[in-house]
Amino acid sequence: xxxxxxxxxxxxxxxxxxxxxxxxxxxxxxxxxxxxxxxxxxxxxxxxxxxxxxxxxxxxxxxxxxxxxxxxxxxxxxxxxxxxxxxxxxxxxxxxxxxxxxxxxxxxxxxxxxxxxxxxxxxxxxxxxxxxxxxxxxxxxxxxxxxxxxxxxxxxxxxxxxxxxxxxxxxxxxxxxxxxxxxxxxxxxxxxxxxxxxxxxxxxxxxxxxxxxxxxxxxxxxxxxxxxxxxxxxxxxxxxxxxxxxxxxxxxxxxxxxxxxxxxxxxxxxxxxxxxxxxxxxxxxxxxxxxxxxxxxxxxxxxxxxxxxxxxxxxxxxxxxxxxxxxxxxxxxxxxxxxxxxxxxxxxxxxxxxxxxxxx
Amino acid sequence: xxxxxxxxxxxxxxxxxxxxxxxxxxxxxxxxxxxxxxxxxxxxxxxxxxxxxxxxxxxxxxxxxxxxxxxxxxxxxxxxxxxxxxxxxxxxxxxxxxxxxxxxxxxxxxxxxxxxxxxxxxxxxxxxxxxxxxxxxxxxxxxxxxxxxxxxxxxxxxxxxxxxxxxxxxxxxxxxxxxxxxxxxxxxxxxxxxxxxxxxxxxxxxxxxxxxxxxxxxxxxxxxxxxxxxxxxxxxxxxxxxxxxxxxxxxxxxxxxxxxxxxxxxxxxxxxxxxxxxxxxxxxxxxxxxxxxxxxxxxxxxxxxxxxxxxxxxxxxxxxxxxxxxxxxxxxxxxxxxxxxxxxxxxxxxxxxxxxxxxxxxxxxxxxxxxxxxxxxxxxxxxxxxxxxxxxxxxxxxxxxxxxxxxxxxxxxxxxxxxxxxxxxxxxxxxxxxxxxxxxxxxxxxxxxxxxxxxxxxxxxxxxxxxxxxxxxxxxxxxxxxxxxxxxxxxxxxxxxxxxxxxxxxxxxxxxxxxxxxxxxxxxxxxxxxxxxxxxxxxxxxxxxxxxx
Ligand SMILES: [Fe+2]
Ligand SMILES: [Fe+2]
Numbered sequence: 001x002x003x004x005x006x007x008x009x010x011x012x013x014x015x016x017x018x019x020x021x022x023x024x025x026x027x028x029x030x031x032x033x034x035x036x037x038x039x040x041x042x043x044x045x046x047x048x049x050x051x052x053x054x055x056x057x058x059x060x061x062x063x064x065x066x067x068x069x070x071x072x073x074x075x076x077x078x079x080x081x082x083x084x085x086x087x088x089x090x091x092x093x094x095x096x097x098x099x100x101x102x103x104x105x106x107x108x109x110x111x112x113x114x115x116x117x118x119x120x121x122x123x124x125x126x127x128x129x130x131x132x133x134x135x136x137x138x139x140x141x142x143x144x145x146x147x148x149x150x151x152x153x154x155x156x157x158x159x160x161x162x163x164x165x166x167x168x169x170x171x172x173x174x175x176x177x178x179x180x181x182x183x184x185x186x187x188x189x190x191x192x193x194x195x196x197x198x199x200x201x202x203x204x205x206x207x208x209x210x211x212x213x214x215x216x217x218x219x220x221x222x223x224x225x226x227x228x229x230x231x232x233x234x235x236x237x238x239x240x241x242x243x244x245x246x247x248x249x250x251x252x253x254x255x256x257x258x259x260x261x262x263x264x265x266x267x268x269x270x271x272x273x274x275x276x277x278x279x280x281x282x283x284x285x286x287x288x289x290x291x292x293x294x295x296x297x298x299x300x301x302x303x304x305x306x307x308x309x310x311x312x313x314x315x316x317x318x319x320x321x322x323x324x325x326x327x328x329x330x331x332x333x334x335x336x337x338x339x340x341x342x343x344x345x346x347x348x349x350x351x352x353x354x355x356x357x358x359x360x
Numbered sequence: 361x362x363x364x365x366x367x368x369x370x371x372x373x374x375x376x377x378x379x380x381x382x383x384x385x386x387x388x389x390x391x392x393x394x395x396x397x398x399x400x401x402x403x404x405x406x407x408x409x410x411x412x413x414x415x416x417x418x419x420x421x422x423x424x425x426x427x428x429x430x431x432x433x434x435x436x437x438x439x440x441x442x443x444x445x446x447x448x449x450x451x452x453x454x455x456x457x458x459x460x461x462x463x464x465x466x467x468x469x470x471x472x473x474x475x476x477x478x479x480x481x482x483x484x485x486x487x488x489x490x491x492x493x494x495x496x497x498x499x500x501x502x503x504x505x506x507x508x509x510x511x512x513x514x515x516x517x518x519x520x521x522x523x524x525x526x527x528x529x530x531x532x533x534x535x536x537x538x539x540x541x542x543x544x545x546x547x548x549x550x551x552x553x554x555x556x557x558x559x560x561x562x563x564x565x566x567x568x569x570x571x572x573x574x575x576x577x578x579x580x581x582x583x584x585x586x587x588x589x590x591x592x593x594x595x596x597x598x599x600x601x602x603x604x605x606x607x608x609x610x611x612x613x614x615x616x617x618x619x620x621x622x623x624x625x626x627x628x629x630x631x632x633x634x635x636x637x638x639x640x641x642x643x644x645x646x647x648x649x650x651x652x653x654x655x656x657x658x659x660x661x662x663x664x665x666x667x668x669x670x671x672x673x674x675x676x677x678x679x680x681x682x683x684x685x686x687x688x689x690x691x692x693x694x695x696x697x698x699x700x701x702x703x704x705x706x707x708x709x710x711x712x713x714x715x716x717x718x719x720x721x722x723x724x725x726x727x728x729x730x731x732x733x734x735x736x737x738x739x740x741x742x743x744x745x746x747x748x749x750x751x752x753x754x755x756x757x758x759x760x761x762x763x764x765x766x767x768x769x770x771x772x773x774x775x776x777x778x779x780x781x782x783x784x785x786x787x788x789x790x791x792x793x794x795x796x797x798x799x800x801x802x803x804x805x806x807x808x809x810x811x812x813x814x815x816x817x818x819x820x821x822x823x824x825x826x827x828x829x830x831x832x833x834x835x836x837x838x839x840x841x842x843x844x845x846x847x848x849x850x851x852x853x854x855x856x857x858x859x860x861x862x863x864x865x866x867x868x869x870x871x872x873x874x875x876x877x878x879x880x881x882x883x884x885x886x887x888x889x890x891x892x893x894x895x896x897x898x899x900x901x902x903x904x905x906x907x908x909x
Binding site for chain 1: 368369372373375376377378380381382383384385386388389390407408409412413415416419423433435436437438439440443454455458461462463464465466468469477478481482484485488489491492493495496499502503504505506507508509512513514515516518519520524525528529532533535536537568569570571638639641643644769805813814815816817818819820821822824827840845846847849850852859860861864
């Protein structure tokens with residue numbers, strides 16, 4: 001049998017001149033997505049890659065949802081929150097999160113944190129931590145990681161299934177990974193400290209979170225958040241109640257104030273990353289809930305509903321916050337009084353509520 | 361991070377989960393599956409500290425390639441025949457991607473395994489990545505390709521065109537109904553594990569052969585996340601198999617999910633690859649050949665069949681029948697012909713087939729010309745704007761406009777397989793026995809005598825033609841769909857690639873034509889007329905040729 005030398009078979013490129021402007025004909029310059037009205041004159045990349053990707057029977061979806069749950073509802077029912085809007089699609093994420101921002105920001109954060117931890121190691125700072133502070137770190141600071149993880153996985157993650165637009169759901173999906181990443185940042189820092197500090201108890205945080213009386217109302221608050229069916233209530237109670245009243249109270253009002261005085265300049269940088277994530281989600285919450293309290297048709301009803309949520313969740317949050325008070329006195333350098341931290345948190349929440357149109 | 365430190369880190373992050381004691385977890389997304397006794401099966405190890413930089417690097421490569429393609433004038437070599445189908449494909453696919461993100465809490469809620477939860481949460485953000493990166497690719501096409509019309513209305517087109525519902529199942533099916541049916545069996549076990557191979561591997565290959573190397577860059581980057589997703593799904597199905605009570609449900613769901621994925625994905629991707637390409641080298645893989653390799657060998661034989669040893673009942677008959685439909689019953693050719701018949705209601709242009717296409721089809725699918733050749737010759741003849749109507753409305757094309765399948769919403773194109781039945785008070789048609797079973801038997805609150813209270817329903821106005829029944833075509837195109845170019849007169853879709861404004865079809869050529877819904881007409885018939893009509897319909901084909909009355 002003769003062997004044939006075969007030419008490698010590859011597709012042949014052809015000159016097609018199919019580039020923009022090669023010909024003029026109707027629509028040859030129609031080079032923007034034209035099925036939505038951008039906020040400004042030209043749509044941002046964020047708007048282009050986000051708006052209307054989740055369809056809506058109230059907009060272009062002419063045949064309705066083709067699958068339903070057993071109870072007959074399908075898609076993204078507006079009834080999955082008690083709040084109402086004349087136009088849910090008005091909400092745009094002020095952070096304009098999409099693929100590029102998500103990975104750029106979070107990659108920068110994890111790189112920065114890894115470097116900070118490494119610098120601490122090479123500078124030998126961990127051994128110089130104040131022993132009383134080490135006890136607070138291993139118990140309380142790392143107990144905090146659970147709260148972040150629980151909210152990421154069981155609050156923001158389910159909530160992003162439920163809202164009526166892609167813009168709202170994507171914002172909550174990003175909130176979810178911020179929380180999950182931050183929880184992991186903390187717990188992997190715990191792992192590093194276990195290797196650096198003699199006698200460091202790397203696992204006591206679990207018991208602290210689950211059993212230490214000072215944490216139980218906070219854990220209950222987080223568990224209640226996870227058991228809430230209404231996605232808007234979840235976002236509101238997380239961003240507008242939990243974050244200022246418990247999150248900032250502990251992260252900024254305690255850890256970031258006191259760590260450095262105990263020889264620890266690494267922990268505040270990690271906490272700071274979590275704090276700035278939470279601030280991003282608050283920017284989104286501010287825009288969403290302001291839109292809802294301003295709604296010409298539903299504004300009053302929304303305000304009443306939000307005030308009801310606020311009073312319930314705030315009562316629980318204040319109780320949880322006050323229960324955390326003993327932590328403030330477990331350190332040797334008492335630079336900050338619990339009452340001052342709590343006042344600061346309340347003032348922050350008041351400012352946030354004023355932005356939303358829910359001033360006291 | 362090194363592998364050892366990932367393993368260590370992965371172990372450490374398991375410390376983050378806890379069992380709630382103050383509340384009962386809210387049962388947001390019901391399922392009839394039970395996981396009480398499930399042993400934990402771990403997916404691939406995933407830690408966000410290494411995940412984010414890894415994905416950022418992948419993104420940087422994608423964005424670099426995009427810049428390069430523009431600087432290198434890629435569109436001077438891109439085939440319009442191919443790029444036009446991207447107007448349909450890229451209008452559909454970002455929705456399934458984002459739906460996969462939305463599906464993750466369904467699975468998390470159902471499965472008590474923190475390690476799987478962690479993997480599923482990462483998949484959630486992967487899917488946000490996929491959806492937005494694909495929307496961005498499409499935006500680039502709109503900005504740089506010769507004809508932006510159809511890209512410019514993309515998400516609206518997806519939401520109101522006659523193919524939209526077909527694509528939308530592959531998305532809505534992930535997020536609605538029984539949580540495990542949707543987010544595990546339909547999404548991961550079948551769609552991601554089997555059909556992403558043709559979607560994200562075969563499609564990009566064909567794109568490259570048509571001068572587009574950006575689609576491969578983006579879709580290979582997407583596909584590289586898929587092994588983690590497959591591993592999540594595999595852990596869940598192994599856990600489900602540990603409980604005897606789940607077997608029956610798994611068998612039901614695999615039958616439904618396999619068949620629906622075949623009906624939908626093979627219809628769309630098969631058409632793009634076989635009819636959207638200019639690459640007619642005889643040794644390039646046909647869709648059927650790719651299917652045999654990726655789906656039959658790699659998925660069915662290497663993934664699905666081995667699950668039998670865990671007690672899973674595999675739908676061997678449906679896998680074989682899918683192949684039979686592709687290889688012997690001309691499924692993809694029938695679908696492509698249906699799309700081309702319907703060009704008048706699209707938002708993309710469809711190029712006719714020429715002699716070199718005929719030769720390739722005959723070589724790859726012997727007997728093709730006798731079935732489909734005449735019709736495609738007619739298509740080219742009737743693509744010229746010279747006084748006649750679109751081919752769908754010209755009797756000389758010898759094509760009977762098909763009934764829709766109520767379930768998969770692809771029409772009943774393999775005429776002899778059509779099933780007609782009265783279900784929920786309406787006479788419906790189905791493309792196949794399995795689609796009939798899906799509606800009548802599977803998506804119901806009881807299954808084989810057991811209660812299935814969490815199972816979803818098929819709903820919505822499923823027939824596009826019924827929505828527009830009795831309306832004038834010009835009115836449909838202008839008012840209902842909005843598929844008109846910016847002169848307010850020329851149609852976005854065209855049955856050819858000629859961009860000379862004088863040769864382009866306008867509202868004038870479709871005015872005065874009434875669109876009818878075969879299903880409405882069917883329901884208006886007397887039972888006897890209906891039986892006679894259906895008997896004749898089933899004798900019709902191939903290539904939609906009507907049988908003698
Ligand atoms: Fe994906
Ligand atoms: Fe079907």
